Amino acid sequence: MENFEYCNPTRLIFGKDVVNGLADVLRPLGKKVLLAYGGGSIKRSGLYDKVRELLKDFEIFELCGIEPNPKYDPSVLEGVRICKEEGIDVILSVGGGSVLDCCKAIAGGAKYVGETWDVIIGKAETKAALPIVDIMTLAATGSEYDWGGVISRTETNDKLCYMHPMLAPVCSFLDPTYTFTVNAKHTAAGVADAFNHILEQYFTSPNSFVTDGICETLLKSLMKYAPIALREPDNYEARAEIMYACTFGCNGSLALGAGIANWPMHSIEHALSAYYDITHGEGLAMITPNWMKQVLNEKTLHRFVKYGINVFGISSNQPDMDIANKAIIKTADFFKSLGIPMSLREVGIDESRLGEMAHHISLEGLDNPAFFAPLSEAEILEILKATL
Numbered sequence: 001m002e003n004f005e006y007c008n009p010t011r012l013i014f015g016k017d018v019v020n021g022l023a024d025v026l027r028p029l030g031k032k033v034l035l036a037y038g039g040g041s042i043k044r045s046g047l048y049d050k051v052r053e054l055l056k057d058f059e060i061f062e063l064c065g066i067e068p069n070p071k072y073d074p075s076v077l078e079g080v081r082i083c084k085e086e087g088i089d090v091i092l093s094v095g096g097g098s099v100l101d102c103c104k105a106i107a108g109g110a111k112y113v114g115e116t117w118d119v120i121i122g123k124a125e126t127k128a129a130l131p132i133v134d135i136m137t138l139a140a141t142g143s144e145y146d147w148g149g150v151i152s153r154t155e156t157n158d159k160l161c162y163m164h165p166m167l168a169p170v171c172s173f174l175d176p177t178y179t180f181t182v183n184a185k186h187t188a189a190g191v192a193d194a195f196n197h198i199l200e201q202y203f204t205s206p207n208s209f210v211t212d213g214i215c216e217t218l219l220k221s222l223m224k225y226a227p228i229a230l231r232e233p234d235n236y237e238a239r240a241e242i243m244y245a246c247t248f249g250c251n252g253s254l255a256l257g258a259g260i261a262n263w264p265m266h267s268i269e270h271a272l273s274a275y276y277d278i279t280h281g282e283g284l285a286m287i288t289p290n291w292m293k294q295v296l297n298e299k300t301l302h303r304f305v306k307y308g309i310n311v312f313g314i315s316s317n318q319p320d321m322d323i324a325n326k327a328i329i330k331t332a333d334f335f336k337s338l339g340i341p342m343s344l345r346e347v348g349i350d351e352s353r354l355g356e357m358a359h360h361i362s363l364e365g366l367d368n369p370a371f372f373a374p375l376s377e378a379e380i381l382e383i384l385k386a387t388l
Contacts, residue, residue: 142246
């Protein structure tokens, strides 16, 4: 087992009606609140009015219209401007992971005197950040329990992760009932995103028996409850189990004691959604089986065998390579069963920019020999071509 150090300062408050305690959480953080959200869903559901009523004694400033794959311009820049001009004390994110990721970039940028992009890319050090509280309305990214966020810069086709311990939310409110109205497409995409978060930390070397077991249980939980949530959108048990699994899928705990998780599938998908603005979870579902096929070899075989036996229940009484290939097929079949498109052409992506994207992805250093399965630019291109 590898050495590790771990600390997660975020307070989780989980369950029905927990948002009623919002004012008590915010009060010690200040009176001026930046309320950030996406489209109109929180207004249609009544959550917006509830939040405004709960915070009637606070001074509220709003940032709305934050998009999926949140954009540096205009959302991050506008949020930073409001925070600086109005002297915001605390940011309240209400929505899914995209809204919260945007708020993390705003939190760091609001405390930096220069260009916010410099802290996002690590050119400048993050020395301070505004506190963040969130109310999650989508189970997917796990951003509510980690210290990173992904931001897109359209003009350069960049989609980059901004990570710093100061960006961890102070408190996250997780009420599964707020996910009842999430449509089938985004429910499925959220599950695919979380499923992939777990896989990226499972396919590493060396590994920890403890975290392997947690990963396998989380994967099986998503596989069990996703179909139920799609059939019965207001099934509380299913929505709660999915939200729980998503929250713990990306907070760093699954990598404890294991080797480097280099997140190759995320690196590839980030290029897809940076260039074409597709739904992140869907892009990951398309890429994952083809990444698996590309990296399956004698060196990686043992992990695929364990994955196939422990997650899908494939019989061990057959050749290891057969187990591994069946596990890959079952992974793709699971995503298909959720109604996710499984080819790039289905979401409007053709071969015209695959080479350009492969080169862009290769600049992230996925060929490091210390990784579980290093990828060259040519191999990245093969994965993209196989996903067409």
